[in-house]
Amino acid sequence: MSERDFTQPAIDAVALHQVLFALSDPTRLAIARALADGEEHSAGDLAGEIPKSTMSHHLKILREAGVTATRPEGMRCRVSLRRAELNRRFPGLLAAILKHAE
Amino acid sequence: MSERDFTQPAIDAVALHQVLFALSDPTRLAIARALADGEEHSAGDLAGEIPKSTMSHHLKILREAGVTATRPEGMRCRVSLRRAELNRRFPGLLAAILKHAE
């Protein structure tokens, strides 16, 4: 009955250490890097070999840390970086991190 | 007999996610911020209310992540940020983080 709920925190409620933690896992860092092209990606596209449940877990952590936004669209969900918002909250941070996530 | 050993990794061996992890804990982020004045601080100065063993643990994680350097000097140890080296490895990263660690 209820729409799928991908609530994400207001950007001003995000703490720096949360963002750093979300990006401190190699898998999640790779996800963020894949999203750095500015496009929306589906969870399935990002997953690759990773099991769906594991992927869902990582996306939840990224979302709750304010790093990504998830938007339901039909069967799939569209994940994107909250780049502009994060840059307003922590200017230069995301760019500095993504620049070095080879 | 053996000198106290505070081995720290070569800067080129440091991975981005390790640095982010080291700084993803509020206590360690506060330590890094305290070191941001460029001075050497003793572990005791940085500790404040924190028990010595806890402090030693956090300093070890920061050191092994390449974020700090520890130098024994007499009874105490001098801890400092590896700012220049980190900036060479990950240009702009540390500055962007420290800028927002209020």
Next chain:
DNA sequence: GGTCATGTTCTATATCTGTAGAACATAGCA
């Protein structure tokens, strides 16, 4: 309705993390 595709939630588990007391090590000094 039935079926398939895409994800989420539930559950379990092995490992990691933060915390901190206790014991030990090192350095300076009387």
Next chain:
DNA sequence: TGCTATGTTCTACAGATATAGAACATGACC
């Protein structure tokens, strides 16, 4: 040789984390 100061290592433990299978939910399509 004590004695004190400064940290590290040992040990324990509660809670968090990464992983992933299984069940469930949702949406599209026949």
